[in-house]
Amino acid sequence: MGTNWCMMPPVMGFLPQLRACLALMAIGAFMVWTPDAAWGQNSYEIHMQVATGEDGVSILRVGEDFVIEVSLTAQSRRGGFRSQFYRNYTAPMFPAGLTVVDRSESTRSSVAIVNGRYTQEFSHVMSYVVRPAKEGQYTVGPATMEADGKLYKSGAITLSILAPRAAPGVLLDGQDPDPSLADDEFFQVTISRDRVTVGQPVMVSWYLYSTSRLTERPQSDPPESQGFFSKSLFSQNHTYEMERVQLGSAVFFRTLVFRRMYWPQRTGILTIAPRTVSYRTRSGFLNTGKTENRTSAEVKFDVQALPAAGRPAGFLEDHVGQYRLRLDLAAGSMKVGDAIDLTVTVEGEALMTACRGPVMPQLTWARLEPNGSPAITETVENEEKVLGVWKAKYVFIATTEGQHEFPALSFPYYDPVAQKYMTATTEPVKVTVAPAPPGSRMIAPSNPGTVNTAPGASNVLAPKLKPPAVKDVTGSSLRARFWKGSWRWWLVAAPPLVWIGFGVFRFIRRRRLADVGALRRKAARSRRRQSIARVKAALRAGRHEDFFGECERLLVDTLSEIVSRSAMGLVHAELQQALLDKKVPEDLVGAVLDTLEGLDFARYAPGAVQLATEGPAQLEKTLQLLHRLDAFVE
Template sequence: MSGRLEHLLLPLLLLVGGTPASGSASGQIRFSAAVDRTEVALDETVTLTLTVTGDAQISASNIVPPGTGTLEIVGTSTSESTSFSFSGGTQQFTRMVNFHYVLKPTRTGKTRIGAAVLKLGGKSWRSRPIDILVVKSSGRRRGAPQSPLQRRFPSWLDDDWNDLFHSPDMFPRRRIGPDDIFVRLTLKPDLAVEGQQLTATLRIYSRVGARVVSIRWPGLNDFFVVDRDVSKAVTEQQQINGRLYHTKVIDRRALFPLRSGELEMGAVEVDVDTSTSPFYPAQTMHLRTRPRRLTIMPLPGQDRPRDFHPANVGQFSMAAAVDATRVALNQPITFTLTIRGTGAIQRIRPPAMPRLGKFRIFDSTSKVEVSKRGALVRGSKQVETILVPLTSGQLTLPALTFSYYDPSRGSYRTLSTEPITLQVAASQEGTDGGSPLVSHEVNLVAGSFKPIRFESELSVRGMALVDRPFFWPLVALPPGLYLLVVLGLALRARGQADTTRNRMRQAWLLSRRHLRKAARLAAAGQAADFYAELKAALVRGFEARCSQPLHGLPLNEAARQLEEEGFAEQLVEAWRTEVENCDFGRFSPASSRGEQMQQSLARARKLFKTIERTRPGTEVRP
C-alpha cells in the first residue's frame, strides 16, 4: 500500500511545486502526526497530517505512510512553506512540509493509525500512533461520501499522472451539519422565586469559521429584562463528545420573573455566516435553541413584612443623609436615601417619607445607576427629597425601613436608617457665639414660569414671505429640478437601449474615432498601427450602415453580407480592396512610407463620404 501511495504523492508534489529530496539532511528535523478528530462517524472522514520541519528538502519518497487499520485512504494532498532568517550576516531557512491523508472509516469500532516513518540521510524518525473511535452514522443527510481511489490493474498506458486525474477532489466543499455549529442557552439558577434574577447566557459552539449576523429573542412578556454587555467576551475551546469546539458568549440577559407559576420561553434564533474554505462563498445558517419551560416559585407568605413589595428581591444595603444638620427657618434641606445592591434596581420601591407636621415635603426625584458588566445586575437607586422646616428648634427626621427578600438566604430582611436630628434657628446667625447656620437658597419654581411682560407692541415687521419676489421661484425650483432629472434619465435610458438604431449609431461614432486615430498614427509614421486602426474604421463604418455585424467575419463573407444588404457592387469592391490593402500594409515593410499611408487615408475618407450619402439599395453617385 505504501508503494501505491508514493506513486500517487509524487505527481501531486510535483504539481504543487515540490521536488524530490536528494542528499542528506542538515540541521534539526522534527516529525509529527496529528488528526482533526479522534471520534468520527461512519459517514464522515478524518484527516491525518504528517508534518516535517527542518532545513532539508523532503518529498513523498522520504515518507513511509502508517498503517490505517479499518480506515481507507480516499484522498491525499501536500503543502509546503519556507521561512527565512538572517543572523550574523548568514542566511538560515526552515522548511515545513505537510502531507495530508483523507481517511474514510469502513466499519465501526476502535482502530489505530500506526506510526509513520521519515527516512532521511541514513536516519529515521517515527511518529506516535493515534487511536480513532468510529461510531455509527448520525442518520442525518450529508454530502455524498468521497469514493476511494479506483482499483485497476496496471496498464502500459498508465503514467505517473494517471492516478492524479482519477483521484477524488482533494479539497471538496464540506457540508456543514448540525454537529459542526450550534447554539445553547443556559439559565441560572435552575430554581428561582418571583422577582429573582435568572441569567440567560447564549453561547455559540463552532468547528468552522462563523460570523454572527443577527440574534432574535422570543417574546419575554413575563419578565423584566436587563441587557448585559458581552463585548469583552473571549473565545474559548471546549471538548464535547470527543470533538473540539470554539465557543463564545454572544449575548446575555438578566430576566426577572414578574409572576410565579409555569412560564414559557420560546427559542432564541441566531443567523450566522459560515465557511469551511476560502475558495467557497459563505453560507447563511439558521440556528435555534430549545424552548424552555420555567417553574417560578411564589414568594413565601410566612414572616412577610407588612411594608414588603414584590419588586424588592435581591441583596441590598441602605443609607440616609442630609446636606446640612443646622439650618435656618424656612430654608430647604435635601434628604438623600441611597439603596445599593444586586437585583432589579430599576424596579425596587424605596420607603417613602412619612407625613411630617413640622416640615413641608416636596415631590422626590430618583436617579438609577446600573453597571452593564458582569452577569449579575448591580447598581444603586438614589432618592432625593426637599424638606423645608416650618418651626424652629430641634427637629428629628424619623428612621425609614426597607424590607426585601434575599434569595440566597431564603428569608426576608429589613433595613433601617438612623433618625437624623436637625437644629433649626429662627435667624440666619447662630446664638451663643456659635457658627453661622447653613442657608441654602433653593428656587423651587425656577424655570417653571416666564417673566411677566407689562408692555407689548404687536405690529407687522416687514413684507410677508409669500409676497417676496423670491418666494415662488424658490417653490418651483424643487419640482423643476425633479422634472429635469426624470427627463435626463429617460433620454439616457433611450440612448442606452439595445436597439438596431443605437447599435448603428455607436458603430458610426466608433468608426470615426478609429479614423481620427489613424490620421494621428500616419502623421507619426507608425505604419502597422495606422493600418490596423484604418481597417477597424472601415469595418465599423460599414457596420453602421447595415443591420448585421461585420467584425470577425472573413473578408469575402463580409463583402457578400454587404451586397445582401443592398450596397452597390462597385462600393463593396472598393471597400474590399481598401481592407485588403490595410492587411497588406500591416505586414509589408515596403508599405510603411508616409505617402502611401496618406493615400490610403484619403481613399478611406472618400469611402466614408460616399457611405454617408448612400443608402443600401441605391446607386453610388459619382
C-alpha cells in the first residue's frame, strides 16, 4: 500500500524547510562576519621598478635621467573600495649619488570580467625622476604603505649605473659626424669658426640625431659660458624641422634644436660647458613613446687679442664687427637760436648693446645737446646673424650767424672678416645760419666746462593773457508742461504697451524653449563659432598643437551630431559604418577620415607641417568639409 503524503501531518513537510532556512541564515552570517581578507575579496600590493621605454630596454648612465615607479595596487572581487585605500606611505630611500629631480603621482584603474568572475583593480603610481651623478652599483631601499591595518613593503632594487655616454667631438659647420656614432642617438655641437678674437661673434649650433620623430619641443637650459656674451638665434615661434639623413648604414632624423651667438669678452681659453637635452620620440602611431637625454661635448676657444699694429686713435675694443655710420641733419639753413634735430646712426653686423657711438665735436658756432639715451635695436636674420642699429638724437642750436661746416664724424672699428682696422666716416655738412629776429633770446655755444648763463625772457606772453569771459546763469528756459502736449498720450499708453510687450516676449520664449531641436542646433552653432575663433587665434599665435587639435574637434563635434552619439570613442571602422548608415556619401566619409588622421599626425609631429604656410589651407579644407557635413545633420 503506497504512502499517502497528503494525509501526513504538516510537521513532516515543515522540518526540511526549516533546516534549509537555518542553513542559509548560517551561511549569510558567516559571509557577513568573515573579514574580506579571509575571503580574498580585497588584496593589496606595493611594487617598485625602473620604468622602461617603448623598446623595453633601459640602460642607465651618468647624467641621463631615468624614472623609478612605485605602484600601490588594490584588487577587489566585489568593488566598492575607496580610491585612497592606503595610509602612511613611505617613499623609497635613494642613496648618495642618485638625485631626485622631479616627482609626480598618477592613478590607474581597470575592470575585468573573466568567466563571470568580476575583478576591479585600482593603482596609485608614484614616479620619481632620478639623475645619477657617478657610475657604480646602487641599491634603492623599499617603499612601504598601510592598508586594512597591515603593513606592505616593496622589494629593494639594485641599479647598475654605467659611465657617461661618450659625446661626439666638436665639428665645424658643414662637416659630417663620425659614422662610428651610428650605433645610438647622439647630440652633436658645431661651431662657425675655430679661430676667434676678442669681440668676434661665433655661432654655436646643437643638432639632435634621433632614430624616431620628435613628438614634443626639446627641453634644455643654456650651458654655462663664463667670459661670453650670448644671444639665442631662435624666435619664440621657431619650427623644429626634422631632416632624414644617412650616417653609415643607419638612418637618422637630424633636428636643429638650439643655436646661439657668442661674443668673447676677454682673451685666453674660454669654455662653453656641455649641454644636456631632454626629448621625447615615438616610433609608431599607437606607441606611447619614450623620453631620452643626451649630452653634447664642451666647446673650447683660444681667444686671441686684437692686433696692436695699426690700431687707430679712439678705438674701443667693444667695436668689433662690420659697421656703417650715417649723419642726418634736419635742415641745412636756419636762424640763430633755432633748434633742429641731429641724428647719428650706427648700424651693421655687431653687438650693438656694447656700441658707444662716435665722438661728437665741440663747436664754437653752435650748441649740441643729447636728446635722451641712444636707442638700440637688434634683429636676427635667417637664424644665422645678428644685425643691430644704434641711434642717438641730439638737439642742434645755432649760436653764430654765417656759413659754417659741421665736421665729418669718424667711427674706428675692427673688421674680423677682413682682419684689419677700419674707420666709418660721414661727409661734412654745410650749414647756413641767418641772423636772429630782434629781441630773440641768445644761446651760448657749447664749450666744455661752461654753463649757459645767458639771460632770457620767461613767459613773455604772460602780460597779454586775459581771463575768459564768464556769464552767470540765473534761470532756466525749460518750462515744458507735459500734460499740455503729445507727451501726455505717450505717458498714458506706456504701461499697457509694456505689459503687451512682456506678454509677447514670454509667448515667443516658451515657443522657443519647447523646440528642443532648434535649441540643440543653436547650441551646436555657438560651439562651432567658439571653436573657429580658437582655431584662428591659435593660427595667428603660431600654436601648432592647439591649431590642429581645435580643427579635429570641429570635425568630431559635427560627426557626433550626425551619428547622434559621441564620435570620440569610435574607432575609424565604427565611425565609417555609422556615417554610411546615415546616408553620407562614401567619398565624403573617406575625405573626413583621411583629414582626421592627417590632423592627428600633424598635431603630434612638430616640424612636419609649416603652420604659417599650410595652416590657412588646412583651415579652409576643414570648413569646406563642415559645410558638406551640415546637410546630413538631423
